[in-house]
Amino acid sequence: MKGLLRKDVYVLFQASRAQLLIVLLFLVISMTMNNTLIAYMLALYAAMMPITVISLDERSRFDRFALALPWSRAQIVLSKYALSLAAACLAALSYLAGVLTLGSAVNGGISLQDALTTFCAMLTIGTLLPALMLPFVFRFGVDKGRMWIMLITIAFGVGAGLLSMDEGSAVSQLANRLTALPLWLLPLAGLTAFALSAFVSVQIYRRREL
Amino acid sequence: MNALEMSGAGKRYKGFALENVNLVLPEGCILGLIGENGAGKTTLIKLLLGMAQGEGEIRVLGRDIRREGAAIRQETGVVLDEACFPEGLDALQVNRVLRDTYTHWREDEFFRLLKRLSLPERKPFKEFSRGMKMKLAIAAALSHEAKLLILDEPTGGLDPIVRDEILDLFYDFTRDAGHSILISSHIVTDLEKLCDYVAFLHQGKLLFLEEKDALLERYGVVRCSKAECAAFAPGTVRGMREGAYGVEALCERALLPRGVACTRPSVEDVIVLTAKEEIK
Numbered sequence: 096m097k098g099l100l101r102k103d104v105y106v107l108f109q110a111s112r113a114q115l116l117i118v119l120l121f122l123v124i125s126m127t128m129n130n131t132l133i134a135y136m137l138a139l140y141a142a143m144m145p146i147t148v149i150s151l152d153e154r155s156r157f158d159r160f161a162l163a164l165p166w167s168r169a170q171i172v173l174s175k176y177a178l179s180l181a182a183a184c185l186a187a188l189s190y191l192a193g194v195l196t197l198g199s200a201v202n203g204g205i206s207l208q209d210a211l212t213t214f215c216a217m218l219t220i221g222t223l224l225p226a227l228m229l230p231f232v233f234r235f236g237v238d239k240g241r242m243w244i245m246l247i248t249i250a251f252g253v254g255a256g257l258l259s260m261d262e263g264s265a266v267s268q269l270a271n272r273l274t275a276l277p278l279w280l281l282p283l284a285g286l287t288a289f290a291l292s293a294f295v296s297v298q299i300y301r302r303r304e305l
Numbered sequence: 306m307n308a309l310e311m312s313g314a315g316k317r318y319k320g321f322a323l324e325n326v327n328l329v330l331p332e333g334c335i336l337g338l339i340g341e342n343g344a345g346k347t348t349l350i351k352l353l354l355g356m357a358q359g360e361g362e363i364r365v366l367g368r369d370i371r372r373e374g375a376a377i378r379q380e381t382g383v384v385l386d387e388a389c390f391p392e393g394l395d396a397l398q399v400n401r402v403l404r405d406t407y408t409h410w411r412e413d414e415f416f417r418l419l420k421r422l423s424l425p426e427r428k429p430f431k432e433f434s435r436g437m438k439m440k441l442a443i444a445a446a447l448s449h450e451a452k453l454l455i456l457d458e459p460t461g462g463l464d465p466i467v468r469d470e471i472l473d474l475f476y477d478f479t480r481d482a483g484h485s486i487l488i489s490s491h492i493v494t495d496l497e498k499l500c501d502y503v504a505f506l507h508q509g510k511l512l513f514l515e516e517k518d519a520l521l522e523r524y525g526v527v528r529c530s531k532a533e534c535a536a537f538a539p540g541t542v543r544g545m546r547e548g549a550y551g552v553e554a555l556c557e558r559a560l561l562p563r564g565v566a567c568t569r570p571s572v573e574d575v576i577v578l579t580a581k582e583e584i585k
Contacts, residue, residue, distance in 0.1 A: 157390065162354070
């Protein structure tokens with residue numbers, strides 16, 4: 096798997112230099128200006144990294160060639176999850192370290208509690224998003240996979256929105272309960288979904304014809 | 306030991322099926338796989354490499370590809386028709402990726418081949434010509450002490466000079482008695498030069514797999530009139546091409562009447578005339 100990860104890192108650095116610059120810019124802005132929205136954008140970018148790599152692999156048809164090299168299909172899938180987890184952790188940890196050091200030096204910083212809240216939210220975004228997207232991408236490829244994700248997100252959003260209009264509905268009650276949960280449970284839930292998603296993706300990719 | 310064994314192998318897609326392929330390639334030999342576009346060559350190669358799931362029993366280097374796919378691919382060099390390395394990588398990075406992938410990766414051999422094939426080390430793969438891409442794929446396939454090469458159209462679309470250069474590399478590879486090659490190509494003349502065995506795949510069926518010399522000994526090309534041809538014993542004519550001045554028939558030499566002159570066919574004659582008969 097080391098060879099696969101090395102390849103992924105090379106591909107990311109060479110094909111998405113502009114994207115990586117934006118990520119760096121987001122990191123500095125979120126740390127120095129205490130801007131949590133930018134921090135979440137950073138987590139979002141990190142979450143999209145494995146999809147970018149898969150998309151580039153599809154374009155050069157490396158996805159097909161990879162099956163002829165001494166990697167198992169499970170290794171190919173798990174390498175993308177490993178990349179995803181590394182990107183999520185790196186983004187969240189860089190933010191936390193930066194905001195507590197550089198941030199406090201530049202503008203007084205934010206409280207540890209606030210920094211940890213953003214850190215947990217970033218980890219959740221960085222694990223939950225790929226957990227939801229990657230099985231579709233491994234089943235349908237990046238282009239079709241994105242379409243499916245969009246359709247499901249819209250259907251889910253509209254459905255949940257309609258159901259939550261009623262204050263006493265089950266969806267509203269569930270939302271209230273979720274917001275009352277301790278913060279550290281969020282990344283834990285993200286990681287659980289991430290592990291489950293990796294298992295599902297391996298099963299899907301084992302059957303996929305390329 | 307046989308390098309390749311397929312027994313009752315096949316794969317079904319919508320509108321196409323590769324059916325009941327029985328194939329054996331002894332260790333140390335070169336098998337040329339010939340077939341028209343869409344005949345099933347790539348599907349057969351995918352089955353051999355464990356890239357696709359199909360029917361039947363498939364053993365590569367004496368082991369079951371379904372059970373030991375990754376281990377078998379450690380000992381197999383592969384060149385695929387189009388699929389290859391990611392576009393942004395250069396040869397130096399390909400070396401580092403494959404060094405972390407193959408247990409027996411030989412950097413010295415890889416760089417020696419890059420030099421021999423005049424390939425740049427720092428130029429991104431996307432800027433390579435088709436010939437250069439193929440050469441890099443072949444250099445990679447030959448740099449990890451592979452015992453078997455599986456090559457899908459490695460010379461397709463290349464000029465004769467590059468093709469010759471590449472064929473030389475395959476000759477060198479087969480100097481070791483334990484090394485075997487399966488090579489698919491449309492360019493029958495390349496295969497005729499290189500191969501010990503010839504297999505002909507037509508519309509998803511393996512029409513024959515024979516030792517090249519035995520195949521060329523077995524058949525003869527007879528030029529005569531259609532009426533003369535029709536008078537031959539049943540089973541003599543295996544394929545026929547009609548022209549303005551008569552027919553050109555591929556015949557079983559052993560069944561030809563005495564005194565009938567015939568010439569030695571090329572592999573291309575055997576393939577084309579056999580395919581014409583099948584289409585009828």
